[in-house]
Amino acid sequence: MITSKNLSFGYGRGSLLKEVTFSVKNGEMVALLGHNGSGKTTLLKLLNGLLSPTSGTVEIDGSDSSSNDARQKMGMVFQNPEDQLVYTTVEEDIAFGLENIGVSPPEMRRRVQSILRELGISSLSKREVSTLSFGQTQLVALAGVLALNPTTLLFDEPTTMLDWRNKSVFWRALKKIAPEHSILFSTNDLQDLKHATRVLLLHGGALLFDGTPSQLTRALLKRAELDG
Amino acid sequence: MDNFLKSMDPRTKLLGVLLLSALLFVKPLSFQIFSTLLVAFLWNTANLSLSQLFRALKPMSFFFAFLFFAYVFLGNLAEGILQIWRFSLLIWIAHLLVSTTSTGKLVLAVERLTRPILGRRARTLGILLSLTIRFIPLLQSESETVRDAMKSRCLRKWKPRHFGLFIERMLGKSIERVGRIGDAFISRGYRDQGTTSYHSLSFRSLDYGILVFLAVLLWI
Numbered sequence: 001m002i003t004s005k006n007l008s009f010g011y012g013r014g015s016l017l018k019e020v021t022f023s024v025k026n027g028e029m030v031a032l033l034g035h036n037g038s039g040k041t042t043l044l045k046l047l048n049g050l051l052s053p054t055s056g057t058v059e060i061d062g063s064d065s066s067s068n069d070a071r072q073k074m075g076m077v078f079q080n081p082e083d084q085l086v087y088t089t090v091e092e093d094i095a096f097g098l099e100n101i102g103v104s105p106p107e108m109r110r111r112v113q114s115i116l117r118e119l120g121i122s123s124l125s126k127r128e129v130s131t132l133s134f135g136q137t138q139l140v141a142l143a144g145v146l147a148l149n150p151t152t153l154l155f156d157e158p159t160t161m162l163d164w165r166n167k168s169v170f171w172r173a174l175k176k177i178a179p180e181h182s183i184l185f186s187t188n189d190l191q192d193l194k195h196a197t198r199v200l201l202l203h204g205g206a207l208l209f210d211g212t213p214s215q216l217t218r219a220l221l222k223r224a225e226l227d228g
Numbered sequence: 229m230d231n232f233l234k235s236m237d238p239r240t241k242l243l244g245v246l247l248l249s250a251l252l253f254v255k256p257l258s259f260q261i262f263s264t265l266l267v268a269f270l271w272n273t274a275n276l277s278l279s280q281l282f283r284a285l286k287p288m289s290f291f292f293a294f295l296f297f298a299y300v301f302l303g304n305l306a307e308g309i310l311q312i313w314r315f316s317l318l319i320w321i322a323h324l325l326v327s328t329t330s331t332g333k334l335v336l337a338v339e340r341l342t343r344p345i346l347g348r349r350a351r352t353l354g355i356l357l358s359l360t361i362r363f364i365p366l367l368q369s370e371s372e373t374v375r376d377a378m379k380s381r382c383l384r385k386w387k388p389r390h391f392g393l394f395i396e397r398m399l400g401k402s403i404e405r406v407g408r409i410g411d412a413f414i415s416r417g418y419r420d421q422g423t424t425s426y427h428s429l430s431f432r433s434l435d436y437g438i439l440v441f442l443a444v445l446l447w448i
Contacts, residue, residue, distance in 0.1 A: 076415045084412035092332035095426035100417040
């Protein structure tokens with residue numbers, strides 16, 4: 001579970017996030033909606049402990065997000081997943097995080113094969129990462145994150161660079177793992193909201209809306225009526 | 229036979245590459261001829277194509293041209309050709325290592341070989357090597373994109389300021405990428421101690437045989 005309380009980043013007029021408070025429970029798939037520059041990536045980096053907040057707190061299952069305990073419970077897939085692959089073959093790269101936490105080699109091999117099967121990409125196991133399509137690269141990055149058995153998953157604009165076919169493969173994979181995880185994904189594509197159980201609308205660094213996609217649609221329609 | 233190089237312990241391969249590379253610069257011409265025959269044999273054994281032989285040299289073409297003209301200018305063409313041949317051998321030997329060893333194994337080999345000297349920093353050195361192998365092709369592809377973007381905006385003749393713009397753009401992209409890789413490392417829990425490895429390494433009789441062969445080469 002993610003809990004963000006009065007989270008701010010930056011000072012004065014340069015403030016990128018202002019007093020953002022929300023939570024994402026286990027089994028929820030929450031969309032973080034906002035224009036470019038609205039603070040989505042900053043918020044995700046704060047949640048992942050890559051940035052330290054100016055004020056406020058982030059907790060992952062009750063632990064501070066920058067602690068080792070929280071870091072192991074949380075995984076993030078970057079906007080360009082190519083940047084987060086370290087090794088040149090798929091199975092080795094999935095094992096990278098497991099090497100870091102000192103998992104034994106037999107257990108590591110078992111977990112890598114299991115996660116490849118779960119995501120339906122076992123055939124990619126021995127492939128060079130440089131030969132993968134963008135969609136496949138994203139699934140491999142996700143596999144690398146899932147291998148660590150996180151409870152919380154963060155995605156920075158996961159579908160921006162995917163074609164319709166890869167988008168559907170991605171959402172299928174995500175829905176499969178959603179019940180056991182707290183998932184937060186940023187997007188600026190309204191089409192992605194149909195996959196979310198809840199929406200957070202970020203504007204100018206402030207949280208403007210927190211509710212279901214249908215509540216957001218009603219609120220937007222009401223606003224349009226008022227605007228004439 | 230085609231798995232001969234792949235089944236060798238990566239530490240043996242790494243030591244072989246380092247030793248052959250060093251010997252190329254201290255041994256006489258006969259060693260260079262011997263090395264060429266050895267590279268040809270290994271290239272064939274590794275099932276690498278002739279086109280890969282030339283592709284491996286492509287990124288160094290500017291350096292080779294510079295070397296060639298420098299020696300022509302100094303009036304020593306024969307030495308220039310020998311130097312280019314020597315550097316080509318170095319690149320082919322390194323290419324053989326990289327194309328027959330996965331980076332995971334290479335990282336582990338570097339880590340094991342350098343741990344007595346570097347201690348916990350040995351893993352960092354191995355990972356840096358892996359990142360270099362992984363990101364050089366990406367940087368090459370990005371440099372082509374920047375060049376194409378400049379060409380598509382009617383750049384026909386490169387002037388010094390265009391080279392400056394190109395370098396500035398590439399530096400910017402590289403720095404941005406380094407920042408993102410750093411974030412990915414933190415996010416994926418990178419550590420330099422208390423780690424394990426996906427692979428396990430073990431010397432076999434083949435490796436001992438090759439190490440003896442390398443020792444003989446050094447002694448001769």
